[in-house]
Amino acid sequence: MSLIKRNNGSDSSVRTLLTDFFDADRFFSNTLFNDDLIPAVNIIDNQKDFQIELAAPGMKKDDFKVNIENGLLNITAETKKETEEKDKNYTRREFKYESFARSFTLPENASEEKIDAKYDNGVLKLTIAKKVPTAIKKKEIAIA
Secondary structure (H helix, E strand, O other): OOOOOOOOOOOHHHHHHHHHHHOHHHHOOHHHOHHHHOOOEEEEEOOOEEEEEEEOOOOOHHHEEEEEEOOEEEEEEEEEEEEEEEOOOOEEEEEEEEEEEEEEEOOOOEEEEEEEEEEEOOEEEEEEEEOOOOOOOOOOOOOO
């Protein structure tokens, strides 16, 4: 017996939403809530550079690792927090680990050698300089 009564397919979006939410495989796995762990990113294309702003409040600059490999900019972060509370009859220990990784393909006009990173007020800012376009050399070739 169905709890949702169909009315010519008009309730299909509600049924899909409920099925997605309460599906046992998805509801009890972590994939339903993983979007909260990936920080929001702004990418700004200026005349001289690219700027990437990554919102990661509560972290320290030492939590981040930024590297470039084969034209791919990789940003990873990991935090660990451990607390312990002792009382006469019990001991309580809590562990909290958070990590994320974001990767961006750099455009051809990005200079991999000129990248600055700064973490301030919960925002990691990367400034990637653009390569200066070189003038096309024109050479006349004599035909013999």
